[in-house]
Amino acid sequence: MFEEFVLAASTADLSEEPAAREHADAVEFRMDLADAPLDQLAAYDGDLPLLVTNRASWEGGEADELGRYDALSDAIGHEAVAAVDVELAALRGTHPDAAEASHATALREAAREQGVEVVASVHDFESTPEPAALVDLLADAASEGDVGKLATTATAPRDALAMLEATHEATAAGHRVATMCMGEAGRHTRAVAPVYGSKIGYAPVDAADATAPGQYPLATLRRLVDDLRGGDAEIPDGD
């Protein structure tokens, strides 16, 4: 599903799907922020495909450490679930708890068997490293999942520029990536990174329900991305 840019309406409430439909290509269901997420999934009869995320507390979310994998394994069995987010640190085995790696890789295998794509994700809530370090992270993430996703925190224009440069480099090197900077200084990267190859955008239907700092509301991000990418026009490859 990530060959073309996918705009995901990020929400903890699947009853928002009809409101998202006009502007979004998918729904990111933040299970860690949701009430009774498995019940919501069982009742889901919307049109948009779901990307399920059960963000670990050690990566800025609210899900139980290892318990979150059980819920994700159930979730990927649902027809509407097209993709699952798994933290890169777990997939790579760099998280101190070795059980993270075995759970994460088993989940990835189950996802692949069921035709569910894997978004391998990295978040930095403090800063944005230099472009070369960002490209390395993106290459690692893209090699562990079907898409490598990187969200860092921008506190100055140079951070946003670093992310855009890394997005371009990683895409030119053939990696499928999704990128964005969190925070006010990085807000515009959410609209501009897709021009450089980023394959996923995240936005709340309602600005008040943002799932990360600096997100645009859904309708705004749709308009900005479409305007900047020129609709269906091909973006030229190369430098």
Ligand SMILES: O=C1C[C@@](O)(C(=O)O)C[C@@H](O)[C@@H]1O
């Ligand atoms: O990882 C991401 C990206 C994100 O953090 C953002 O910055 O838009 C929002 C999260 O809901 C999502 O899981």
